[in-house]
Amino acid sequence: xxxxxxxxxxxxxxxxxxxxxxxxxxxxxxxxxxxxxxxxxxxxxxxxxxxxxxxxxxxxxxxxxxxxxxxxxxxxxxxxxxxxxxxxxxx
Numbered sequence: 001x002x003x004x005x006x007x008x009x010x011x012x013x014x015x016x017x018x019x020x021x022x023x024x025x026x027x028x029x030x031x032x033x034x035x036x037x038x039x040x041x042x043x044x045x046x047x048x049x050x051x052x053x054x055x056x057x058x059x060x061x062x063x064x065x066x067x068x069x070x071x072x073x074x075x076x077x078x079x080x081x082x083x084x085x086x087x088x089x090x091x
Contacts, residue, residue, distance in 0.1 A: 001015055001037075001040070001053070002040070003040045003041065003042060003043065004039070004040050004041055005043070007043070008042070008043065008044075008045065008048075010037070010040075010047065010048050010049075010053065011048055011049070011050055012035075012037075012048070012049050012050070012051065012052055012053040013050065013051060013052055014031075014052045014053070015037075015052070015053045015054075015055070016052065016053070016054045016055070017054075017055045017057060017058060018054065018056075018058065019058045020058075024054070024056075024059075027052070027054050028054075031051065031052040031054075032051065033049065033050070033051025033052065034049075034051055034052045034053075034054055035047065035049040035051060035052070035053055035054070036053075036054055036055075036056060036076075037053040037054065037055050038055075039057075039079060055077070056075070056076040056077040057077040058077055059075035059076045059077040059078075060075050060077040060078050060082070061073075061074070061075040061078075062074050062075070062078055062082075062083065062086045064090070065087070065090045072086075072087065072090075
């Protein structure tokens with residue numbers, strides 16, 4: 001796996017993309033060393049690991065805006081661009 005620019009290669013032993021909490025629990029339980037990986041926009045090795053990588057990109061739910069508290073709950077896999085569009089649609 002490489003960063004988005006292709007100039008940095010990650011050395012993770014395994015890569016997981018669980019699609020739900022049960023799968024994520026299995027990944028966590030099965031790994032002795034696990035690191036979350038985001039959208040791979042980094043030009044440094046900060047996200048690299050010799051252990052396992054897990055992506056939370058499928059955890060992308062965005063709740064409706066709570067108008068009383070002016071807050072919104074988002075999943076760990078929501079990226080900034082998608083969140084911005086959803087919030088703009090909510091006004």
